[in-house]
Amino acid sequence: MFKSIPVNQTSCCETPAKEKSHLPVAIIGAGPVGLAAAAHFISKGESFIIFEAGDEVGANIRKWKHVRLFSPWEYNIDKAAREMLLATDWIAPENAEIPTGKELVEQYLKPLAALPQVSPYVYLNSKVTGISRKGLSKVKTKGREQLPFVIHVEQNGASSIFEARAVIDASGTWSNPNPLRSDGVLGKDEITIKKQINYGIPNVLGTDKVRYSGKKVLVVGSGHSAINTLLELAELKKESQATEIVWAIRKPNLEDVYGGRELDGLPARGALGIRIQQVIESGAVKVMTPFHSEKFIPRNGKIQVVGTINGEQEVIDDVDEIVGNTGSRPDLSIVREVRVMTDPSLESAYELAPLIDPNVHSCGTVRPHGEKELRQPEKDFYIVGAKSYGRAPTFLMATGYEQVRSIVAALVGDMESARKVELELPETGVCGIGVGGGDSCCGPVKVEEATSSCCSASEPSKSNSCCG
Template identity: 60%
Template sequence: MSECCVKGQGLPVAIIGGGPVGLAAAARLAAKNEPFLLFESAAAVAGNIREWSHVRVFSPWRYNIDRAARMLLEAEGWTAPDEEELPTGAELVERYLEPLSRSPSIQPYLRFNAKVTAVGRKGLSKAVTKGRERLPFVLHVLQDGKRKVIEARAVIDASGTWGSPNPANSGGIWTEDELYVHDRIVYGIPDVSGRDRARYANQKVLVVGSGHSAIQALLDLERLQAEEPATRIVWVIRKPDVAAVYGGQENDGLRGRGELGIRMRKLVESGIAEVWTSFHIESFKEEGSGITVTGERHGKTIRIEGIDEVICSTGSRPDMDFLKEVRTDMDSAIESVSALAPLIDPNVHSCGTVRPHGEKELRQPERDFYIVGSKSYGRAPTFLMATGYEQVRSVVAALTGDWDAASNVELELPETGVCGVGAGGSGCCG
């Protein structure tokens, strides 16, 4: 079955991903009366955010609402939240993304339970050059158990990285021993105080990672320990100095993130958690009723025994498997869009020192194909929603022929604390 046209017009722009950036792209296209279809693999918008709905983001509402989306919603009678409030993931969905998805300009063109399994040019493999730019894209979509082929004139991939977590192994490689104990590991930010409370209460819990997702998990475990004193917390990071995790604290341009750093410093100073710095995980092994985690620290082998549960907050990486027949140019180290790599390298940049960028930097060898949002940043944790909104504004301007607007990229971000490699969660929480 082929679905090729929308609203009686020509081929649509296909948007992959129904999160904040994908919906912002939809709002931009709707404002220009440009046909589009948006494919979201979950049963409703923002499937990824719903998995961390309990987490409060560190950027206030004023950085989290796209301008075109705001204009569309306000024209329909919507009232924006207080721009200085810090929303939870659930509030982002309920107060902004769901109303946006219900807009008559967007709702008819959303496809849920629709997983894009492959993208290519109609009738050509990636190896064929001649004539490919004149051919439409084809998207192979699995929707509600049925396979469809969709034609599109352009593709915006805003699918994010949340569903592709990094392993706990410090070498970044998925090992058999880690996969063997996967039922004892949660990747991301579990709801320790809510739906997952019973899993962690009175257990010895290992948290891996040094970014904001890890901090969130540790602070949640601290609260749980106050109610369930037998709960034990172990934290391992590769950084040699735990103070490097605290970020800007009082000087952070995002108050919510600064407060996380302050609370984290107090947790460490209290001795509530057993902290291992310069710890490089090498293996996992079930021994008795627990897991033994073996790592290298200052040239010595260290064994942490009796672990009941592991929370792995080591960030994520882009899934490029379904794009194998699209010509892409991605950085070999960060796995970001290549032109972005020197601008966002987390070894150099924080979230607030990333200079504005748009269609020009996001442009791929495959004409009219763009990777945007957190996926465009690859493994770099320095992405903020506001960055993604400016990306799609520029991209949509280019796709609709407004090259002056596409090249005039402006982005005002708060000065921030340091975001480093492994900070997994900056994208989802900013």
């Protein structure tokens, strides 16, 4: 295992920088994309080290372990990782089956991380708090590309510093949910009622049943996470008719929320739109649209939510619980001392933004992209996976796998392979251009593989939450 470097390092200006080639590449995050990067480094004979803030690999996925993905197993396993696992006694899941989050961790991520080529280089309970060049802040230019990166890590209460020749940030966005307020600011009023807010995906029909049964529940958000939360609450309402469900969405048109339905390339994802439309038309859910949240006022153990619809004030009274499914945002604080360029609106990788901007693209398909689009001003530093999308929705797992394949190829000097990015993503069945124009995002793309990290239930009686 790579050893930590003492905190009291010698300044780079006092001694020559060490040769970087012997150092590993640091990977931040031991989720599907981070572990896929490790598999590709192993296939190239390159060293790496992984830092995972949680106490197990796939720790964030564990938070929605009851959730079923949209896509079957054959599309949820990275190719390099599959080859490594098949060389062992690993029993591959049935390709056509759709796994839950728990199954994704137990049947894929844990076996992958347990391989002897991977396990010694995974640091759990290791939260990265900062990244820089050795001895230099981001202001200094001269000689910085010859210096190694230093990774500041909190490990079980102790601070350590590691060196690396390159860094791949695959830490995701799940732990940084967007606030409920439509202006994106976390106010004191929202903090005051935080015990009555679930920003994740509640297990409404399981461990969280008592919390929501017979309560007035407000669901905020219009993505797949919100839809699945609503579908489970609708099932709960059949058992406990006193359960009251209110759905606050900013989109003015419910048709935009229902998605492609029968036209969706992933039938399980399309089924969500069909089912939520049926639930809404049944009257089981009160829809508030386009609702923009502005204030949350605690009143005798309940919450009064103040907002606007078409510029007119609207109030939702006597709310017991709120489920915030308004998406997530990247934590960019750890990259403050490296030279990173992000899109000013999405906080995504800068060159990636035009391909995924939800203000322009109505569908979830993204053009193939790799090392070139993810390249940062800081040489050999990359943000990948869901974090590369910033605040944009509809990140797909296969996108992350192709991102890291291309980046690993570039880091080992195989630029031809790095440039040959091929990816096919399943169409959502919704295609159009918003304000801003440009070519259709839904045009033909080159074929390699299709998958989704988003979620659904394979049948109505199962858990129907989604990672959104």
